[in-house]
Amino acid sequence: MDDDGITHRVEADDRTRPRSMTTDDTVPDPLEEQLPAVRTALSNASRLLACLDFDGTLAPIVEEPDEAAPTPANEAAVEALAAESAVTTAIISGRALTDVRERIDGPSIYAGNHGLELERRGSVAVHPVARKRATRIERACETLETALEPIPNARIEDKRLTATVHVRSVPEAAHPVVERRTREVVDRFGGDALEISGGKQILEIEPSIPWGKGNAVELIDAELPEDTVALYIGDDTTDESAFRAVEPDGVGILVGDDEPSAASTRVASPADVASFLEWLETTGVELLAE
Ligand SMILES: [Mg+2]
Numbered sequence: 001m002d003d004d005g006i007t008h009r010v011e012a013d014d015r016t017r018p019r020s021m022t023t024d025d026t027v028p029d030p031l032e033e034q035l036p037a038v039r040t041a042l043s044n045a046s047r048l049l050a051c052l053d054f055d056g057t058l059a060p061i062v063e064e065p066d067e068a069a070p071t072p073a074n075e076a077a078v079e080a081l082a083a084e085s086a087v088t089t090a091i092i093s094g095r096a097l098t099d100v101r102e103r104i105d106g107p108s109i110y111a112g113n114h115g116l117e118l119e120r121r122g123s124v125a126v127h128p129v130a131r132k133r134a135t136r137i138e139r140a141c142e143t144l145e146t147a148l149e150p151i152p153n154a155r156i157e158d159k160r161l162t163a164t165v166h167v168r169s170v171p172e173a174a175h176p177v178v179e180r181r182t183r184e185v186v187d188r189f190g191g192d193a194l195e196i197s198g199g200k201q202i203l204e205i206e207p208s209i210p211w212g213k214g215n216a217v218e219l220i221d222a223e224l225p226e227d228t229v230a231l232y233i234g235d236d237t238t239d240e241s242a243f244r245a246v247e248p249d250g251v252g253i254l255v256g257d258d259e260p261s262a263a264s265t266r267v268a269s270p271a272d273v274a275s276f277l278e279w280l281e282t283t284g285v286e287l288l289a290e
Contacts, residue, residue: 023242027258028266032277033144038251042287045229047086049250051242052107052236052273052279053080054093054100056200057255061268063169065157070104073274080281082106085289087280088228090220092213094204094238097124100160101117113161114206114238115216120223130142130161133193133207140189140205154178162201167199179203194255197264199236221245227289231280232263233273239263 018139031038042048052058052241058070058078070078082089083106093100097112097119112118116130141158144165148154153169165182167175182203186194195208221230230250232242243252243262252263255273267273 004224025260025262028252028254028261028263031253031265031267034251034265039287040285041229041249041285042181043252043289045227046282046289047088047225047228047236048285048288049088049089049090049221049224049228049230050081050230050277051092051220051230051246053232053239053242053255054095055069056090056235056270057233057273058091058104058270061200065155065164065166065168067276068103071197071270071274074270074277075104075206077274077277077281078104079106081277082108084281084285086285088220088224090217092216092232092234092242094162094164094199094236096161099111099159109220111213111216111220113159114204114214115219116161117212118216118219120220127207127209127211129209130207130211133190134160136194137161137207138183140194143185143189144182147185148178151178151181151225163205165203165205166201167186167203174260197238199238204238212241213238214243214245233267233276234263 002175005163016182031280055061055068058074059068060170062068081087086178089107089109091100091104092111094114095112097110097117101110116127138158141163146155151170151174155166167178170178183196186205188197193208194205197204216231230246232246234242235255240262246252247262247264251265254261254266255265267276
C-alpha cells in the first residue's frame with residue numbers, strides 16, 4: 001500500500017476549505033426543479049463520475065448499523081450504472097473500506113473512512129498520517145469500551161483509521177454522558193492528533209487532519225478526462241465537503257429535508273435515489289455528448 005497522491009493534496013488544499021456547512025449554504029431545490037440543470041450538465045460532458053454515499057443514501061438508516069443494506073432498487077441501479085462505459089461509479093463512505101465494499105457490488109472505486117482509504121484498480125491507498133495514528137484510535141476504542149460500558153446500547157466501532165461511537169439506541173438522557181466520556185478519552189489518547197466530529201446519531205473519532213470525502217472525490221475526478229461531469233449524492237454533514245468538490249459545475253444531491261447544504265439539489269429518501277439512478281442509467285447517459 002502506498003499513499004498514491006493522497007499526501008500532497010493535504011498540504012495544497014484544505015486550509016481554506018470549510019469542512020462542514022457555511023453560512024453561504026442555502027436549502028437545495030427539489031430534484032424536479034433542478035432536472036433541467038442536471039440535463040444541461042450531462043449534455044455538456046462526455047463522461048459521468050457518479051459518487052455515492054452509502055448509509056442514508058443507498059441504504060436506509062437502521063437501528064443496528066451492522067444490518068444496513070442497500071435497497072434492492074439501489075443495488076440494481078448501482079450495478080447497472082457501474083456497467084455503463086461512459087460512467088465511473090464510486091462509493092464514498094464513512095465506513096471502513098473493507099466493510100462498505102462487502103455491502104455493495106459494481107463500482108470500480110471505493111473510498112472508506114471518509115476518504116482516508118481509497119481503492120482504485122484493485123490497489124488501496126491509505127492517508128499516511130491517518131495510518132500512523134491508527135494505534136491511538138485503537139487505544140481510545142479499548143478504553144471507551146470500559147468507559148461506556150455502563151451506558152445502555154452505546155456501541156464503539158473501531159474502523160482502524162477512525163472510530164464511531166453509535167448513540168442511536170442510547171437513551172436520549174444519556175447522550176451528554178457519552179459525549180463527555182468520549183471527549184475525555186480522546187483527549188487522553190489523542191491530544192492534538194485526534195478529534196471528534198458529529199454525524200447523525202454518531203460521534204466520529206478521527207485523526208485531526210484536513211482530509212475528507214471532498215478530497216477523495218477530487219482525487220478520483222483528477223484522473224478522469226477533462227470533460228467529465230461529477231455527481232455526488234449523500235445525506236450527512238461529512239458529505240458537505242464532497243458537495244463542494246462537485247458544485248457548481250457538477251451536481252450535488254442531498255438526501256434529506258429542507259436543511260441548508262452546499263448541494264444544489266435534494267431528494268427525500270433512498271427510494272428517490274434509486275429512481276434518480278435509474279433515470280441516469282436509462283436517460284441521463286444518453287445526454288452525454290458523443
Ligand atoms: Mg450517509
